Amino acid sequence: MAQRRAPIFKHERLRQRLHGPMMRRHWLLVGACGWVLLILMFVSKFINFSIRMPDDYGGRAVVLNWTSTSLKSEKPLIQLSQNPASQPYAASSGSPTQVELSDWESVTVQRLQLLSSICRNSSLRNLTHTALRKFVLDRIFVCDKHRILFCQTPKVGNTQWKKVLIVLNGKFSKVEDIPENVVHDHERNGLPRLSSMSDAEVAERLNTYFKFFIVRDPFERLISAFKDKFMENPRFEPWYKHSIAPAIIRKYRKNHRDASGSAGLHFEDFVRYLGDESGRKHLDRQFGEHVIHWLTYAELCAPCDISYDVIGHHETLEQDAPYILKAAGIEDLVSYPSIPKGITRYNRTKVERYFSGISKRDIRRLYACYQGDFSLFGYHRPDFLLD
Numbered sequence: 001m002a003q004r005r006a007p008i009f010k011h012e013r014l015r016q017r018l019h020g021p022m023m024r025r026h027w028l029l030v031g032a033c034g035w036v037l038l039i040l041m042f043v044s045k046f047i048n049f050s051i052r053m054p055d056d057y058g059g060r061a062v063v064l065n066w067t068s069t070s071l072k073s074e075k076p077l078i079q080l081s082q083n084p085a086s087q088p089y090a091a092s093s094g095s096p097t098q099v100e101l102s103d104w105e106s107v108t109v110q111r112l113q114l115l116s117s118i119c120r121n122s123s124l125r126n127l128t129h130t131a132l133r134k135f136v137l138d139r140i141f142v143c144d145k146h147r148i149l150f151c152q153t154p155k156v157g158n159t160q161w162k163k164v165l166i167v168l169n170g171k172f173s174k175v176e177d178i179p180e181n182v183v184h185d186h187e188r189n190g191l192p193r194l195s196s197m198s199d200a201e202v203a204e205r206l207n208t209y210f211k212f213f214i215v216r217d218p219f220e221r222l223i224s225a226f227k228d229k230f231m232e233n234p235r236f237e238p239w240y241k242h243s244i245a246p247a248i249i250r251k252y253r254k255n256h257r258d259a260s261g262s263a264g265l266h267f268e269d270f271v272r273y274l275g276d277e278s279g280r281k282h283l284d285r286q287f288g289e290h291v292i293h294w295l296t297y298a299e300l301c302a303p304c305d306i307s308y309d310v311i312g313h314h315e316t317l318e319q320d321a322p323y324i325l326k327a328a329g330i331e332d333l334v335s336y337p338s339i340p341k342g343i344t345r346y347n348r349t350k351v352e353r354y355f356s357g358i359s360k361r362d363i364r365r366l367y368a369c370y371q372g373d374f375s376l377f378g379y380h381r382p383d384f385l386l387d
């Protein structure tokens, strides 16, 4: 398995990737792909990728518009507040100024520095470190053509990133050609998982590829998972309501007389289940892969054991998405769709509403289990729920 490099190398490598001699090879690659795109554009006049993403933004169906940019496109401009590093939640509030994308680099470097300092904190070790077993390698998707690894984290718009990588891998020529049922079908989408490769291939990719994933406020993420899987019950996933919810209710509902015939899982049951660190292990084994919707980011992506180049935040996706495309060297091949306004913003009212009526004891237990994610990614402790 790959060894962890010291953080300084990580940042150096990213810098090289962005500015160094690596760039020349990148530009050749980008140029070649650009020609292919230009030919495609010639054929179809203009490539417009329009996709529907039913569950990535809180269950609402949103039509997004992917427009391929031309090779000679202007440098993307981003909006950010005057002091982005100290206001991770509110990058688009305050007085926005137009800033070159390269300025976002310092924000992402600070995030990585915070991460590595938390990774070294031994009292949080159980909540931050994860063995690089198959489960983690299953979460990571590979784009060999552009040397990119992407760790999938639910509820942060990962479907679009997967579509981008599928197109870059060449199985489909545009995002709109990818049928919805193929995006997550890894037999057919041409997007291999890292777990499908040999140990040597895994190590080589972990050591040399550009690696990223996206996170969001841990409690908002749990609310989003709860809504999506247990309230709205999307698409063809009956098992959440028919097997997982009843199992959680049986074990965690306070008043068992409510357990039969009541209207499904309550957020309170869900919180009690998630906060039962040791007791839930047995259930989690039964639930299998479905637990990816509420396992911690540390468990899913092993951020202390894999040296990621960029960790994007859903709350600042407007800045992070173009930055990631640039850092990965693919910004001239694809652009991130316009993000519906306000949809990524942290909504404290919503969090308060979901947790109202749930005992402080249960919320504190929940926080104890997710404290690693709060600390690793710089999310503030939600004092308003815990004190």
Ligand SMILES: *[C@@H]1O[C@H](CO)[C@@H](O)[C@H](O)[C@H]1NC(C)=O
Residues within 6 Å of the ligand: 048, 050, 063, 064, 065, 067
């Ligand atoms: C996508 O964007 C293009 C130009 O930006 C616009 O003409 C087109 O109508 C949009 N398509 C959809 C489906 O919104």
Ligand SMILES: *[C@@H]1O[C@H](CO)[C@@H](O)[C@H](O)[C@H]1NC(C)=O
Residues within 6 Å of the ligand: 121, 122, 123, 124, 375
């Ligand atoms: C490690 O984390 C704990 C819990 O958050 C904190 O109290 C402690 O100050 C941290 N230690 C260091 C050295 O940062």
Ligand SMILES: *[C@@H]1O[C@H](CO)[C@@H](O)[C@H](O)[C@H]1NC(C)=O
Residues within 6 Å of the ligand: 122, 123, 124, 125, 126
């Ligand atoms: C970490 O986990 C191990 C085994 O699960 C346990 O024995 C140990 O007390 C835990 N350490 C902390 C700091 O929670």
Ligand SMILES: *[C@@H]1O[C@H](CO)[C@@H](O)[C@H](O)[C@H]1NC(C)=O
Residues within 6 Å of the ligand: 342, 347, 349, 350, 353
């Ligand atoms: C925040 O959440 C509340 C409650 O769900 C909702 O009524 C409100 O519209 C949301 N605010 C924003 C800015 O989305």
